[in-house]
Amino acid sequence: MAEIEREAMEYDVVIVGAGPAGLSAAIRLKQLDADLNVVVLEKGSEVGAHILSGAVLDPCGLDALIPDWKEKGAPLNVPVKEDNFYMLGEAGKIRVPNWPMPPLMNNHGNYIVSMGNVCRWMAEQAEEMGVEIFPGMACSELVYGDGGEVKGVVAGEFGKNPDGTPGPSYEPGMELHGKYVFLSEGVRGSLSKEVIAKYDLSKGHCPQKFGLGMKEIWEIDPAKHREGTVTHTMGWPLGSNAGGGSFIYHLENNQVYVGFVVHLNYENPYLFPYMEFQRFKHHPIVADLLEGGKRVAYGARAISEGGWQSMPKMVAPGVALLGCSVGMVNVPRIKGNHNAMLSGKAAAEAAHAAIKADRSGDELAEYETEVRQGAIGQDLKKVRNVKPMWSKWGLMPSLALGGLDMWTNTLGFSLFGTLRHGKSDAAATGEAAKFKPIDYPKPDGKISFDRLTNVSFSFTNHEEEQPCHLQLKDASVPIGVNLPKYAEPAQRYCPAGVYEVVEEEGKDPRFVINFQNCVHCKTCDIKDPSQNINWTTPQGGDGPNYPNM
Ligand SMILES: Cc1cc2nc3c(=O)[nH]c(=O)nc-3n(C[C@H](O)[C@H](O)[C@H](O)COP(=O)(O)OP(=O)(O)OC[C@H]3O[C@@H](n4cnc5c(N)ncnc54)[C@H](O)[C@@H]3O)c2cc1C
Numbered sequence: 135m136a137e138i139e140r141e142a143m144e145y146d147v148v149i150v151g152a153g154p155a156g157l158s159a160a161i162r163l164k165q166l167d168a169d170l171n172v173v174v175l176e177k178g179s180e181v182g183a184h185i186l187s188g189a190v191l192d193p194c195g196l197d198a199l200i201p202d203w204k205e206k207g208a209p210l211n212v213p214v215k216e217d218n219f220y221m222l223g224e225a226g227k228i229r230v231p232n233w234p235m236p237p238l239m240n241n242h243g244n245y246i247v248s249m250g251n252v253c254r255w256m257a258e259q260a261e262e263m264g265v266e267i268f269p270g271m272a273c274s275e276l277v278y279g280d281g282g283e284v285k286g287v288v289a290g291e292f293g294k295n296p297d298g299t300p301g302p303s304y305e306p307g308m309e310l311h312g313k314y315v316f317l318s319e320g321v322r323g324s325l326s327k328e329v330i331a332k333y334d335l336s337k338g339h340c341p342q343k344f345g346l347g348m349k350e351i352w353e354i355d356p357a358k359h360r361e362g363t364v365t366h367t368m369g370w371p372l373g374s375n376a377g378g379g380s381f382i383y384h385l386e387n388n389q390v391y392v393g394f395v396v397h398l399n400y401e402n403p404y405l406f407p408y409m410e411f412q413r414f415k416h417h418p419i420v421a422d423l424l425e426g427g428k429r430v431a432y433g434a435r436a437i438s439e440g441g442w443q444s445m446p447k448m449v450a451p452g453v454a455l456l457g458c459s460v461g462m463v464n465v466p467r468i469k470g471n472h473n474a475m476l477s478g479k480a481a482a483e484a485a486h487a488a489i490k491a492d493r494s495g496d497e498l499a500e501y502e503t504e505v506r507q508g509a510i511g512q513d514l515k516k517v518r519n520v521k522p523m524w525s526k527w528g529l530m531p532s533l534a535l536g537g538l539d540m541w542t543n544t545l546g547f548s549l550f551g552t553l554r555h556g557k558s559d560a561a562a563t564g565e566a567a568k569f570k571p572i573d574y575p576k577p578d579g580k581i582s583f584d585r586l587t588n589v590s591f592s593f594t595n596h597e598e599e600q601p602c603h604l605q606l607k608d609a610s611v612p613i614g615v616n617l618p619k620y621a622e623p624a625q626r627y628c629p630a631g632v633y634e635v636v637e638e639e640g641k642d643p644r645f646v647i648n649f650q651n652c653v654h655c656k657t658c659d660i661k662d663p664s665q666n667i668n669w670t671t672p673q674g675g676d677g678p679n680y681p682n683m
Contacts, residue, residue, distance in 0.1 A: 146172060162483065164260065182682075186249075186678075195475025250683050313493075314494065326459040344398045392420065392424070394414055404570070413575060450497060464513055519535075519539045566620050604647050604669060
């Protein structure tokens with residue numbers, strides 16, 4: 135294809151991704167200097183369309199950014215009133231009392247929110263201040279300057295044929311240049327991945343670790359609804375097959391978020407995270423709650439779990455990585471939105487000071503210092519051993535020792551130092567010959583659902599006439615390597631049924647990619663044992679359309 139000519143627009147700061155990190159950065163830049171030119175580009179059809187964190191929000195990030203958020207009508211309407219934690223067996227449960235938990239685990243003062251709605255509200259605040267926000271604009275490429283610095287992104291390329299050539303309605307998109315580019319793409323961002331590799335930013339840090347989070351929104355019988363109640367569970371059905379657990383949050387309007395996280399470092403390639411989630415809903419504690427209710431939405435997204443040890447260097451010439459682009463989730467609290475917001479604020483402050491000093495295209499080292507030494511670092515450092523303990527020693531020992539370690543860290547020391555994470559989640563996958571297939575019960579269509587039916591409740595849409603955005607580095611690997619060695623786990627780890635191995639009598643097996651189903655969770659890019667799948671952005675506006683997740 136001939137060299138593509140694109141128009142370029144110049145900004146002070148170009149921000150990729152309208153999640154809590156990117157929007158906080160935009161708002162803070164305008165608070166500091168109303169004359170700065172700031173643009174936010176979002177691949178979802180609208181702000182919030184790709185945000186999947188039906189969340190308990192620690193408001194400390196918002197307090198720091200917009201102290202009068204209440205008066206300004208932020209959609210934080212449901213304070214947490216009750217906090218429960220259960221260990222589950224197949225039919226029973228044991229309540230773990232709140233008193234032995236370290237104070238950081240307490241949810242009082244937090245709010246049950248739709249982060250999609252919080253982001254929509256933040257976008258309104260940003261636009262009122264003059265930030266330009268363009269939804270439906272996927273940033274597909276980085277633009278580098280003559281000195282090797284990141285100087286911008288390509289956004290809004292549309293209309294390619296499936297083979298990658300320009301189609302009849304081809305639009306080349308634009309280059310958006312900035313003195314600084316902020317990548318706030320969330321977990322496993324495609325441009326962030328390129329930057330981390332190009333500048334070797336992970337050197338000296340542990341590999342990033344991930345979970346797969348799946349979530350449904352239910353409307354339940356009002357008699358069973360207890361607004362403000364937060365419940366977490368561990369144990370059944372995962373047992374020793376994988377780490378993970380569930381969350382059940384009662385928000386307003388008789389709605390409940392029911393979610394399930396499976397740590398992606400599981401070994402057994404027959405494990406089927408989506409079916410574990412469906413099975414979990416048949417535990418009496420959940421089934422009783424959901425019976426007579428209606429599932430109104432479904433979605434999935436990877437969650438970063440490496441924490442303190444896994445955050446790579448977060449700046450390179452011209453570019454800063456914000457929020458979960460580097461993984462800022464506090465794993466035992468299952469919270470990352472507050473840190474995403476604080477990171478956006480810190481990056482904005484560093485960029486503002488640099489631009490005032492006539493700098494551009496260099497490293498915002500001040501941003502990284504603030505993340506590691508400020509509130510985000512303090513939040514993540516206290517819990518840094520919980521995940522490696524869980525991976526090394528299993529659930530029960532890690533609950534006891536992790537609890538002890540969080541207590542001593544609250545007092546300022548750790549008996550364990552800083553434990554390191556082991557291999558990447560892809561490398562943790564074991565060979566199929568060493569495991570037995572797992573027999574999952576069939577969904578009943580009332581409480582549990584088959585994958586494709588549920589995917590239709592993510593309202594995902596991808597224009598079919600475009601190149602497949604899930605690129606195989608080597609097309610022979612799924613059938614030639616992954617199938618004999620790992621029983622091709624893509625068929626199971628994808629929560630949207632994108633990948634299929636089709637076996638027909640008398641024919642060789644075929645690997646089929648139904649990219650139209652993709653909910654942008656990025657699990658394939660993370661978990662493929664051969665690291666052969668590269669998640670790239672499809673056309674802007676494509677993907678899930680989450681209502682109020
Ligand atoms: C199931 C689940 C439950 C969770 N529960 C909680 C909770 O209760 N409390 C909590 O605090 N945290 C929770 N988290 C973690 C929280 O979601 C993250 O920490 C947070 O979303 C990180 O914010 P972010 O702005 O970095 O990224 P994101 O929120 O992921 O936002 C990134 C945005 O960038 C856009 N984008 C990405 N790439 C591009 C591109 N190339 N071009 C254009 N746009 C792009 C995306 O569409 C998205 O809108 C949960 C996560 C999951 C998966």
